[in-house]
């Protein structure tokens with residue numbers, strides 16, 4: 001066998017939402033997307049292929065699945081932040097007419113309000129709720145702690161038995177202490193913090209489970225149908241091949257929907273006990289309490305630059321809480337290279353639910369901390385914040401994006417000196433930037449099938465989170481075969497369709513698109529072989545475009561798509577594709593500019609405009625990329641002004657586990673947003689779903705500073721904090 | 730049983746439930762007190778009644794108490810359906826679980842997100858906050874009624890063309906809010922569009938595109954589309 005050529009590449013991998021940069025060895029097989037100018041679909045504005053299903057209500061989400069004889073599952077959750085369970089008596093629930101299954105063996109100790117204690121399945125949701133109220137649980141309440149500030153005290157109750165505080169190992173490079181002592185530097189010190197934020201997926205977590213003998217079919221609202229399959233199989237002790245997971249449409253995940261999770265295993269067990277299919281969708285309160293959140297982080301930072309504005313030193317001590325989980329670490333210093341660095345991060349356990357990856361995990365927090373410190377230092381240096389970034393950011397793509405963004409927002413209108421805007425309502429401008437990997441990985445096995453009647457199908461067990469996966473899967477095949485996108489049926493969201501990884505870390509596009517392209521190329525090659533023989537032409541001369549196959553050069557003979565496919569045997573063409581590293585790349589760049597209006601009498605901040613620029617290498621669907629930018633900006637604005645999980649230290653309960661007191665922006669809060677896709681001619685596909693959420697909050701915070709000359713050190717920027725900063729309360 | 734409850738911390742799920750029902754009752758001023766299949770529900774009922782006694786001096790006049798299941802006739806998308814429902818069933822659940830009209834979404838189930846928006850006699854309402862029994866005799870329109878076969882309503886068409894949806898879970902709610910606006914105000918301003926969907930939440934962040942789509946739909950409708 002000939003030795004296959006290989007090469008080493010850097011890429012991002014994501015396991016359960018945790019993203020890491022790795023270097024891997026990959027086969028080096030020549031392949032290219034070609035010139036985007038010659039493309040009919042790719043890079044254009046392609047309305048999503050399932051759009052009509054979603055706007056008519058035809059699209060079936062997990063929540064919408066109804067099966068004959070289906071029961072409704074409900075989970076009884078702990079009202080205590082920490083307790084031992086002495087006993088559970090579910091006999092009265094069991095006897096309630098309509099109750100078909102009860103589970104009480106979930107745990108003996110609960111560590112947060114909302115942790116699973118017991119579960120039932122019944123003929124209706126109402127009866128299931130009634131049944132939960134009949135379950136008698138004897139709890140022995142234990143000491144608890146819900147805020148990291150209290151949890152880090154030596155006398156604080158222990159969450160897991162051991163120390164609440166972990167981590168804290170210094171990470172160091174260069175000579176930090178002497179850099180700070182240099183006589184030609186300006187030093188700034190401050191503390192910045194970002195609170196914990198909930199995902200608030202509109203479709204809650206949940207599943208419908210149906211057993212067929214020893215085989216399980218599960219509809220799941222998930223970012224990873226195969227990870228749900230594997231977790232269910234493992235927890236239930238059955239082979240993975242006995243589990244089929246389906247997710248045709250899902251109503252938002254943002255990092256919180258990997259794996260089957262406890263509600264998945266409970267749902268499957270209830271269905272097994274009851275001998276009937278069970279639907280278990282979490283209610284809103286459960287969703288807010290028990291399905292994860294992005295950790296809050298507080299950082300005390302010290303930053304220095306030389307008088308002419310070159311960053312020279314960074315030191316930070318930060319802490320955060322992932323509740324009963326961990327993972328509050330953040331990348332500091334962020335984006336701008338600093339030669340002398342010392343950082344320490346402490347992870348603090350608390351009796352709140354476990355955190356989960358939340359769109360660009362750790363990055364928006366790091367961005368707010370770093371970019372606030374950057375502007376505060378620029379202010380001390382008497383330097384324009386944009387100039388300070390241009391000087392310290394070596395990335396050529398962002399350099400170009402900064403200039404474009406400055407022009408679009410009208411950067412010249414900024415207050416030269418922060419706070420010097422006239423009037424009661426003050427305007428200000430701010431900037432911040434984004435970085436992400438966006439590379440993909442091997443594993444996806446799509447199948448492209450062409451039937452003799454001309455129908456084309458592409459199948460892959462990936463999922464569409466609303467990001468547009470299904471649409472570019474269809475578009476890639478249509479592009480390759482010279483067809484209209486409506487002629488290609490893209491089947492995704494089913495583990496029967498062939499493996500693909502979970503959707504996280506913005507790795508989906510760079511993982512899926514190359515594999516689909518390779519499958520489509522292979523299908524085309526097979527079809528062209530048949531057609532070239534028929535036309536007596538050289539295969540290299542056959543061109544597929546506009547639903548025709550034409551032999552170029554000599555005779556210009558052509559066949560319609562239907563005629564060409566009719567030449568195929570009954571078996572048609574069915575080929576698989578594998579990921580090809582040469583079709584994807586890693587390392588995307590973005591930046592955002594914000595314009596705000598601050599009412600110095602009410603303290604209210606109104607965001608007037610956001611200019612958001614993002615690159616993702618070769619663009620597959622411009623419309624969908626823009627939508628991701630709008631989405632990131634909207635969530636970033638929510639983080640800047642509204643979002644915050646609040647806990648009561650006395651009871652350990654979350655105070656805003658709903659959608660009215662957990663504040664999200666609505667239509668009247670939205671600024672004008674200019675979403676700009678920066679065309680970076682890498683010729684390679686990269687993911688970009690996450691980076692547009694990173695810089696928004698920081699850019700808004702910096703714009704507020706520019707408007708009023710006062711820094712709001714903690715998010716969200718509420719009227720009360722603004723008035724306090726202005727010395728008005 | 731009362732001692733049992735004393736052991737629970739404040740704001741138990743029962744209380745939340747009871748206050749929500751109290752809220753529903755105050756809204757609809759129906760006495761459709763839930764029907765009560767079980768002792769657990771009776772317990773809840775007693776709690777709710779106590780809360781009612783505390784907050785309402787005089788019960789609404791003409792109140793009737795409904796028990797078990799009752800026949801409920803709903804006029805949905807131009808067709809009449811008679812269902813046997815517990816009186817505590819919301820219009821949202823009746824549509825989704827009893828009529829299979831799952832285009833209307835359940836997100837918060839307590840009047841704070843708009844995903845469940847339907848039109849009642851042309852007015853947008855949160856169907857999670859209306860009892861099915863109270864929707865009788867009214868014209869109910871859901872998102873399923875807008876398209877004529879494959880022909881989308883201009884608002885739907887514009888949503889697709891302008892990508893005013895991502896995950897799509899909030900989408901039917903927004904579309905119904907906008908349909909209600911355009912039925913009454915065929916030439917709305919951008920501000921009226923924003924106000925019309927101020928009661929709808931989109932977590933994916935499609936607002937700007939929704940405004941764009943709504944205004945495009947206005948254009949296409951005024952061209953006689």
Ligand code: FES
Nearest residue numbers: 838841842843857
């Ligand atoms: S589900 Fe009715 S308003 Fe949220």
Ligand code: FES
Nearest residue numbers: 896897931932933
């Ligand atoms: S499109 Fe996902 S919530 Fe609006």
